[in-house]
Amino acid sequence: MSVPPAAFLAAGTILFVIGLVGALLKRNALSIFLSIELMMNAVNLLFLTYGRMRGDPSSHVIVFFVIAIAAAEAAVGLAVFVALFRSRQTIEVDRVNLLKW
């Protein structure tokens, strides 16, 4: 017996919305970052589901690429947070708002 694709699609969509809400509402940069990771994995899940529905294995390849790039991006992002914390003693995004007119 197999799980129907609709369940995967529903799970992926729910995960994406949770990630989106988290990214928009959280103040801590790390939390935002985690939310973004969550959105990315939700997208991966949806992508694989659609690939499976189409019977197309190449979706796995692309998802691996996304995971690899996400890992690199996580490293860069965390390094930015460390540097930011060293200079401002906070990673609250509401207090890092110098990039404006």
Add this chain to the structure above:
Amino acid sequence: MTSLWWIPVLPLLGFVVNGAVALASSSRRARRGERGGPLPYGERLFHGLVGVGTVGASGVLAFAALVPWTQQSLAGGALPVVETVFRWMFAGDFSVDVAFRLDALSALMLSFVTFVGTLIHLYSVGYMQEEEGYGRYFAFLNLFMFAMLTLVLGANLPVLFIGWEGVGLCSYLLIGYYYDKDFAVAAGKKAFVVNRVGDVGFVLGIFGVLALFGTTDFSFLEAARHQIVSDTAPLSVYAVCLLLFLGACGKSAQVPLYVWLPDAMAGPTPVSALIHAATMVTAGVYLVARTSTVFVLAPDAMTLVAWVGAGTAIFAATIGLAQNDIKKVLAYSTVSQLGYMFLACGVGAFAAGMFHVFTHAFFKACLFLGSGSVIHAMHHEQDMRKMGGLAPRVPQTFRTMLVATLAISGIVPLAGFFSKDQILGSVAAAGQWTLYAVGVLTAAMTAFYMFRLVRMTFAGEFRGTHEQEHHVHESPATMTVPLWILAAGSAVAGFIWVPFGVSSLLPRFLAPALAEVPEHEMSHGAELGLMALSLGAAIAGIALAVRWYTGRPAPEHAAHKPAEEIVVSPAAAAFCERTGALGTMIKNKWNVDEGIEAVVLGPFRSIGRFLWKGFDALFIDGIANASAFLVELTGDLLRFFTTGNVRNYALGFTLGVLFLVAYALFR
């Protein structure tokens, strides 16, 4: 006889060499920190040699070309020689060559332009030796000769126009020669601007000729002679003649465009002699005579030419009566004599007009150079009220000027008598008795103001300061020799129209180049009577001037008074008093400058100020400022979106993506 083009090009070479050396020299002096003062002898010698040499050589070439041609022409007719140097421009059927043409008219002009030009260059060697800009002066004078010779030799109207504008440019440069003096700069600008008014007419006239005849080459003159005129042209012959005449009026200082010429006296005196008396200002007469075959097709235009000429002649003569600046008298005299020339052209006596151009070049150049010699002797004093009694002190200047004065007054047998009498005779023969009366009256006035000039300058007792009296000296030989040659020319130049009548030398020579106008026959007796009348008028004018301006005794303390307070002739002052308003008007030069200021320049300035303050500053700048303001306002509003808060940006992204998705789904 194949090198006509060398004639204008030689002075051009002189200009290049003199100009380059003068520039190098002045920048070297500036580097060394030297300022002012005359040039060293070596440089002066170089500039003088190049200046006089190139013009003299071009004169020799000119005579080498024109003498054989003239002989051939008088012997049995010679065709005009046209020498094409290169094709200048072409478009479809239309083409213009840079070409030079030797015919009767240009031969006559060429003869005195190079002759008088060379003498005046020679004179300048002495006159200008104290001046700082010696090299610059000779460079410009050479450039002028190039332009003038191009004007005279040009074989089509565009080439003539190049010369025409070239002489205008040199006139401007040389009037403003003393560029550190405001009045000289203003005078140069005035000359240039007033000439532009005339040149608009000339340029349009050239287009008109092109429309009428399909070519600007002087071959159109023959077409006009045979009345081969395009009847589909947008302009009538009359309009074209008026346009050409407008150009001639500007260059030859006719009413109402004469105002620049008296001011042009701000330039060095040899320049006044060469450009503003002998050569350039006669270019307008030359143009009218050159296009005479077109002018005779429009009798109304001819009438206008005659009336403008006569009006200018008497108008300028009245102003000349009361001028006290020696050069201003001569300037108004020049305007007046140019009026005579146009009068002659207007009644169809083109040959007589050109004859007066020819003789006038000699006596007026002599008079101007003489006045230059006087000014030189008086240490740059130009006001005749501060002169007097100069005859024994500058005897050569006095004698030569006296000859030229007698010539311009029209005394037998000097040059002016023949040419002026020929003009007046032609006017009378044409039956224009009003114009004739104006002419005779002008002749009397001419004699009066010229002898007034001579008497105020040379007769009686000295009225200047003691310092000036001590300084007075005769000029060097480079100045007196040209004076004597020109005086001799003033004496004998008239004999090229002897014996009288149509069969004499000059009219027979000029006939092929001019329009044929039906001859009005006059009896020999009437001719002699008219001659006696104009001679009588001249003698009356002279007698009055001699009677009034004795110059003796000098007014008390004249040496210490400003010129305005010196009354040279109590009799003339009393007469002026009696004439009342008329006398005042004449003294004020009929308020023409003020009138032009009020009627033309004032409104122009108002329009200019409106366009500047109203249109440009408010409207044009307003558009620019408003658009800048709009951009600034937009930016001010939009920058509130740039909060610097990452979460706001994230929300922006999200909304944007949602919008795109919604668009993709529901469009």
